[in-house]
Amino acid sequence: MSTSYIPPEFRWTNDTETCCRCKRCIKQCGWGALRWEHRVVADQQACVGCHRCEVFCPESCITVLPNPTFYRPNANWTLRHRKNVYRQAESGGVLLTGMGADQDFPVLFDSLFLDACQVTNPSIDPLREPMELRTYLGRKPEQVEVAVAADGRVSLKTPLAPNYQLAFPIIFSPMSYGSISLTAQKSLAMAAEALGILWNTGEGGLHEQVKPYAHCAVVQCASGRFGVNVEYLHAGAAVEIKIGQGAKPGIGGHLPGEKVTADVSTTRMIPLGSDAISPAPQHDIYSIEDLRQLIFALKEAVDYQKPVGVKIAAVHNVAAIASGIVRAGADYVYLDGVRGGTGAAPSVIRDNLGIPIELAIAAVDQRLREEGIRNQASLIAAGSIRSSADMAKAIALGADAVAIGTAALLSLGCTLCQKCYTGRCSWGITTQDPELTRRIDPVWGAERVANLVHAWAAELEEMLGAMGVNAVESLRGSRERLRAVGLDDRTLAILGVKPAGVGA
Amino acid sequence: MTTTEQVEADQQAGVVIDAAGLHYRDLNRRVRELVAAGETALTLRNVRGQRYIGDGLTGKDVRITIHGVPGGDLAAFMDGPTLEVFGNGQDAACNTMNDGRVIIHGHAGDALGYGMRGGSLFVRGDAGYRVGIHMKAYKTQIPAVVIGGCVGDFFGEYMAGGMLVVLGLDRKPGQRLVGGYLASGIHGGEIFLRATPDALPRAPYLSSEPVSADGLKALTPRLRAFADAFRLDADELLAGPFTRLTPISHRPFAAKYAPA
Numbered sequence A: 001m002s003t004s005y006i007p008p009e010f011r012w013t014n015d016t017e018t019c020c021r022c023k024r025c026i027k028q029c030g031w032g033a034l035r036w037e038h039r040v041v042a043d044q045q046a047c048v049g050c051h052r053c054e055v056f057c058p059e060s061c062i063t064v065l066p067n068p069t070f071y072r073p074n075a076n077w078t079l080r081h082r083k084n085v086y087r088q089a090e091s092g093g094v095l096l097t098g099m100g101a102d103q104d105f106p107v108l109f110d111s112l113f114l115d116a117c118q119v120t121n122p123s124i125d126p127l128r129e130p131m132e133l134r135t136y137l138g139r140k141p142e143q144v145e146v147a148v149a150a151d152g153r154v155s156l157k158t159p160l161a162p163n164y165q166l167a168f169p170i171i172f173s174p175m176s177y178g179s180i181s182l183t184a185q186k187s188l189a190m191a192a193e194a195l196g197i198l199w200n201t202g203e204g205g206l207h208e209q210v211k212p213y214a215h216c217a218v219v220q221c222a223s224g225r226f227g228v229n230v231e232y233l234h235a236g237a238a239v240e241i242k243i244g245q246g247a248k249p250g251i252g253g254h255l256p257g258e259k260v261t262a263d264v265s266t267t268r269m270i271p272l273g274s275d276a277i278s279p280a281p282q283h284d285i286y287s288i289e290d291l292r293q294l295i296f297a298l299k300e301a302v303d304y305q306k307p308v309g310v311k312i313a314a315v316h317n318v319a320a321i322a323s324g325i326v327r328a329g330a331d332y333v334y335l336d337g338v339r340g341g342t343g344a345a346p347s348v349i350r351d352n353l354g355i356p357i358e359l360a361i362a363a364v365d366q367r368l369r370e371e372g373i374r375n376q377a378s379l380i381a382a383g384s385i386r387s388s389a390d391m392a393k394a395i396a397l398g399a400d401a402v403a404i405g406t407a408a409l410l411s412l413g414c415t416l417c418q419k420c421y422t423g424r425c426s427w428g429i430t431t432q433d434p435e436l437t438r439r440i441d442p443v444w445g446a447e448r449v450a451n452l453v454h455a456w457a458a459e460l461e462e463m464l465g466a467m468g469v470n471a472v473e474s475l476r477g478s479r480e481r482l483r484a485v486g487l488d489d490r491t492l493a494i495l496g497v498k499p500a501g502v503g504a
Numbered sequence B: 001m002t003t004t005e006q007v008e009a010d011q012q013a014g015v016v017i018d019a020a021g022l023h024y025r026d027l028n029r030r031v032r033e034l035v036a037a038g039e040t041a042l043t044l045r046n047v048r049g050q051r052y053i054g055d056g057l058t059g060k061d062v063r064i065t066i067h068g069v070p071g072g073d074l075a076a077f078m079d080g081p082t083l084e085v086f087g088n089g090q091d092a093a094c095n096t097m098n099d100g101r102v103i104i105h106g107h108a109g110d111a112l113g114y115g116m117r118g119g120s121l122f123v124r125g126d127a128g129y130r131v132g133i134h135m136k137a138y139k140t141q142i143p144a145v146v147i148g149g150c151v152g153d154f155f156g157e158y159m160a161g162g163m164l165v166v167l168g169l170d171r172k173p174g175q176r177l178v179g180g181y182l183a184s185g186i187h188g189g190e191i192f193l194r195a196t197p198d199a200l201p202r203a204p205y206l207s208s209e210p211v212s213a214d215g216l217k218a219l220t221p222r223l224r225a226f227a228d229a230f231r232l233d234a235d236e237l238l239a240g241p242f243t244r245l246t247p248i249s250h251r252p253f254a255a256k257y258a259p260a
């Protein structure tokens, strides 16, 4: 093989003075970057900077730093562009990457500020007073009619569409078994059950081991129909048609044959070792009318007993598309913004296609309100919700709930090395190698993920209290409680938010 | 008809539902309720475009006879029953069907057998575009779609398993057996076309050869069942000639990507 022109991205070193020569680091590295030659030797090219070895070194003697090698700076031809050209000159391939866009995109959440009560309106102390975070996913009636019986008892006359009760306005984003390990998926499933929220199968079917948690799972139906049968549809809490994903709008899923292990093939119900191709076009859907046909095919299959939602990537025409989806009969619309994560995507797609979630939420919420159909579907926002503050702002912009993927994986140890697509994740998350996947004990994993959600929920309560409201319902779509700094008039108009400094 | 014949016919017909003027939700609810109550034979008369008949229905011994034209997504997600249609079918029949038999005594529309994983679909006449796409096979589940007439473009697109057959019966002059973009993205399964290889379009991702003895062995039971369903002469159909198409690779896009 000829020499690669690409300099290593990381510089692995260890302090040989303090190294106890336990060789643990060598075992911990999923990418086989370390070997023993009388001492630990690193193949610097192979190190992806996942920091697993560093965390598990008993002597804390490992340091993994960015390679400080100096190329003449060029603001136009950044090192990133140069490296990509070298890579493509070497391979001729479409460059793959993992996780969400790592570019310096403007994050509008960071330009938005939440309101708080002072003097003229009282805040609420969440330590003392009840706070309602419960959220219902599904279609809400236009109006309700009640019947009053002779004895004065009131009962509901309007039949209600199926709604799923979430304890918190947070759910886990779709991550299939195949793209992540079963131990990682089980951690999410167990956490969802304990929390009273939802996890999502992604387009990878339902493995035996997570079937006990199907009652709190969204089961996906994507173009490849992996693992989809009546039993699967009935098992879930809600059914989701996957049209697109924020990290790769217009691009399908593609699990390479080498990741289709015996167990993955059983869960997806496909032959061992063949590519699992789930292309972006659902070739039975060419219009809103076709989408409606599939939505109702699924509703018929589950006898109208559960919500059927549609997941799309946030793209330029998102408001009109979402309106069509709601009119097609979807009970919720899941919007995934351009910064959303993935197990594998061409980096050119991830970093260039789609729009930020903040604008998408506001545009969709506004459009659905204007058309008088906002009640017909819940809105889920995803695409890099990094904190409870992002969540609160997403809800204030108009979302009913947020979905988290990357944050949940971070709580399992992920360090955002972006090498998920290699299937060698040292943290046992995006791999099918049993040596690696057993690094996650689902009981331990579920606890960490649940801790995260509990912490965010507590922070959300604090923020709601400070704003003087005692239910997340009161924040939903309440853009008056947001102010912006440094945004242009047009962006402010789309967000429906006033600049900071402007009062009520 | 003698009285005994009449009794037998009635038994076969089972519960008869007049579908005229019924919304699909009401029609399908009745079908589901009857099947749940243990009925195994149903006859639907005057079916005029009602969608989702047999959608999500289970039960190997359930048999539904449909007179008229059922709407889209006939037998979608179905798992076991037999549906026989005396009339034409519309789009997306057998969408993600897991098991069962669907027999259509007429023509049928686009995207038939999408993501089908088991069972069989027999269409006596022609079918539209994108038939048998994303078809899968799983362990002993090997789905088959047999089209008596001709099919449109993108036949067997993204095919991952199972069997597709096109017979070209009653072909009109100038009518093509299969349309363009035959089996693009195929990475599993096999396609049998009743024609010689030289009469068929070629594609770099497809291996096409005259059917072998082994291939004929796989095809025979399906063709016999097809002939049975439509009272055709099986031996005449089996006389061929047949071309068997299979994917060159189970990993068609393996070389396209590189690590970033």
Ligand code: SF4
Binding pocket: A014, A018, A019, A020, A021, A022, A023, A024, A025, A026, A040, A056, A057, A058, A059, A060, A061, A062
């Ligand atoms: S884990 Fe740490 S102490 Fe053990 S061999 Fe590696 S560098 Fe040395």
Ligand code: SF4
Binding pocket: A012, A028, A029, A030, A031, A032, A033, A034, A046, A047, A048, A049, A050, A051, A052, A053, A054, A064, A426
């Ligand atoms: S474990 Fe991670 S950080 Fe350590 S050498 Fe391997 S790739 Fe590099």
Ligand code: SF4
Binding pocket: A050, A098, A099, A409, A413, A414, A415, A416, A417, A418, A419, A420, A421, A424, A425, A426, A427, A428, A429, A430
């Ligand atoms: S999941 Fe694993 S491979 Fe992917 S970014 Fe996180 S640590 Fe890296």
